[in-house]
Amino acid sequence: MTLPDTFQSRSAQALPTIAPPELKRMERFGARAVFNDGDMLFEAGRGKFGLMVVVSGKIRISRYDGLGNSSLITEHGPGEFAGEMSQLSDAPTLVNGHALGTVEVLVLTTAALRALLVAEAELGERIVRAFILRRVELMDSAACGPVLLSPNNNSRMHALRGWLSSNGQPHKVLDPASTDQARALCERYAPQPDDWPLVVFPDGGVQKNPTIVELGRRLGTLPALDSDQVWDAIVVGAGPAGLATAVYAASEGLSVLVLDTRAYGGQAAASARIENYLGFPTGISGRALAGRAYVQSKKFGVEMAIPAPAARLLCDVRPLEVEMCGSLQRLRTRSVVVACGARYRRPDLANLARFEGKGVYYWASPLEAGLCKGAEVILVGGGNSAGQAAVYLSAHAERVHMLIRRESLVDTMSTYLIERIAATPNIVLHTHAQIVELDGTDDGGLDRVKVRDARHGTERDYDVKRVFLFIGADPNTGWLGDCGVAVDDKGFIVTGYDALARNGQPGDRNDHRHDEIERPVASLETSVPGVFAIGDVRAGSTKRVAAAVGEGAAVVSQIHGFLARLPRTR
Template sequence: MAIYDTFKSRAAQALPQLTSAEIKRMQRFGAMACFRDGERLFEAGRTSFGLYVVIKGVIRISRYDGLGNTSVITEHVAGEFAGEISQFSGAPSLVNGHAVGEVEVLALTTEALRSLLMAEAELGERIVRAFILRRLELIESKACGLVLVATPGHPRMHALQGWLTSNGHPHKVLDPRADEQARALCAHYQPTAEDWTLVVCPDGCVKKNPSVVEIGRCLGTLPEMEDDKLWDVIVVGAGPAGLATAVYAASEGLSVLALETRAYGGQAAASARIENYLGFPTGISGGALAGRAYVQSQKFGVKMAIPAPAGRLLCDQNPLQVEMCGSLTRLRARAVVLSCGARYRRPSLANLKQFEGKGVYYWASPLEAGLCASEEVILVGGGNSAGQAAVYLASHAAKVHLLIRKDSLASTMSSYLIERIAATPNIELHTQSEIVALEGCDEEGLQQVRVRDNRAGTERDYDTCRVFLFIGADPNTGWLGDCGVEVDGKGFILTGLDAAGGAPTTRSGLETTVPGVFAIGDVRANSTKRVAAAVGEGAAVVAQIHAYLARRPVV
């Protein structure tokens, strides 16, 4: 059996061996199936399945991309099982599986797999852990999933890589100037300037400059959603608060649909390290925390749709309806939870949009950090997110210039981060300072930044091509204008006593002015802007949803 690097140190967890007693317990969840030598059990980009437990024979698992490249990952023998995270959601497989010799398997559907995980906790834990490690292997190998073709530095390439990385999807990048297959693809499709980036889906379909919606359809992250289905709960936004609601609601038997515009985890997923989250004394990255919560949601049967921006909330309908952005599709729910967070705040710079993705960034993930090696960068912001990003980038960049408008960080940042910034030699704090101009061109991107020192009244030009903006966010509530959900003067959603003007009310603490519509997390007025607080509200709202549904007639 060939085991690749990712599996070497944790082979027993990534490729666990089931006992005969465990397989016997699993039999009530599946059905036996047989395959001939060389027959394909599942195909990358085309086949959806739950779990195959090998009873007899061998299943050969191979990486495969849409260009036809293939390589063996491993071979599952009797007592092992085939599958990874895609199998939780019913998305198409990312790998090929072929029978070696006569093969007999115990086949479980996606629904049966979830039932197994609930009924067999210890066995379920081993399966989930194996699925996570296998997805990590696929990501690190960069030999399956999507193929992105464009020259390095293309802004569209960075945007697509960021979306795929944030959603934990394996992909690889080919430069047509250096790769023969990429050159052949370009020669065949003759892309114009507007056609970049070329994207090859796992099933071989080639798309020119596709939207993330098209890629979501290709990968199965954006499933077809039936407008005639009635959900118990629709969660709008899959940040920490929304993920918590989805997990707790689904684990308690409610049908849950989660709609997310960009990537699960929201802004918290971009945090390099969260050090004050209970239970993680050495800290945890926002991406790791979000990834675990996402897998949990899939385990409990949450239907996740990404990218799926909500366009309107129709509160005068019974049941409530969420109309999708750019579509006439209306999704129905008995209750709606608004955890739609906030939109990144942008400074008033005339040509800012020109450089977004080409030198100006609103988060600091490993993808962006990799662009900063040995460079000087500018980071704007004085909150905890800015502090975390500054410390993280300082481990990659030659120097980080941290700009704030105030005299100090004391009123906006946690003390442990202030101390860490002060102890990091390549972070320079510039107080009472702001960016006043960006210079560059479309081809090369950002090249120079002008900074004003408001205390001294002077300006200085920095030859840097990376700027990170962490200047806060505004509530994402503009799409609620057609509904009766009330907001405060800053646009944050009023709930509980705040929604009742402080008067006594039977409204639940997280319920808005519209019955059955709840708000949690950063988008809620007077909420505590912390990951732990968002998760707490996401869990607490589920009890309030149960109480609301109990007193409402079944639609």
């Protein structure tokens, strides 16, 4: 049997063995079960479990893609265990497991697995590391998970692929005419132009042009949430600040639900390399940092729902209620942490929406970088995220034209990035420059960009097909209007004494200072008791990953203080 490349290079970590004394300690977390030869222990897209440790016999683990294609990954023998990140997330498994001969296993539920990981630190470390490496193998092989079929240059295809990649979901892309299976599927479902892409799920189900919400429900990233449950904290936003809050709060025994509109990691996940984050001297990608934080949160039992945008925060009731976008469901919580960051800012260009996902992008992941090979691209923006993206894209594109409106990058970018950009020969910095026109076709996407030099009043056309926009963001606070959370003149949330002062001004609406809860002023608390704000959405915050993580950790003690003063309920 030939193991996948990831398993060959790191087999001891990807396929660890549980020693008999360790298995004995694990017994209190699970129950034994016996399967006969050929029995299916778990099925891709359908089955859920936490962990299966082989006591005797073997389990055959196979990829399965919903089209009926199957391929061997490995065989787990005595002392080895079946499972990967789906099991820690309580999502449907992505692979098939069959019994080879009579098999006895120790079965743990997801809840029991999380309890084991906390109680048995050394053993838990080995299990989590194996889970991560196995998910990496599934991502690299692209032979399981949903299958996406669409003609080239379909913007919806790019959006779905981007969402899947951002959330660490393995998937495969097929051209409708690439295989007999793909052709037969297209003939059967006869998709019209608005039906692309077709998506085949691991359980064999097929949907035409599904929404991201539908993907989330099918793949387990958007679980059913109980409206009757009262959470200790609902965190709105899964960027570095929100993930830090989730990890620290859950590790200290609080029940935590995290909601995010798109993916865990926020805007930081778009950073190709973060080099000034403490403890990573060689740098770490935003996606890798976010992925590790996500795994930590699941280890401590955080519930996460993606995509799950919050529509309204209702503060005139206790517990507080968060109303979900697109439904009437309201989730109840004793406290809310607003960590929703900001919305990508879009320039005022007449036909911008026409080319989004078909030439215009707001982040630079490996998916977008693969589209730039050997081509010239334009990148707009002068902040650190723009600098990191420019350097990253320069390794793939023939030339990166970097456009800024200022005279230089000195006031907006870290020195190390400025020096790196200056030392990269295929990055060309254009100052006093801005895009004034986009041109192309509906089928082919973007073809041409007109750029104006404001200093000289001249314009120039560039024959480029990829434009990356990193021009900042606006605070994502519109959904807080019904709650009366105080914001500054730019829309950022004020906290601490600033919130008290602003909320107490004559004429301010929704004065919640009459609340029955007596408490000292908390530095990260908003004008509404029990509602906290951290990270980029907070007025006066330092817009850096490390600062966001620090605020995410610091707010947990303030949540504890608030919860301790809540009136006792019977």
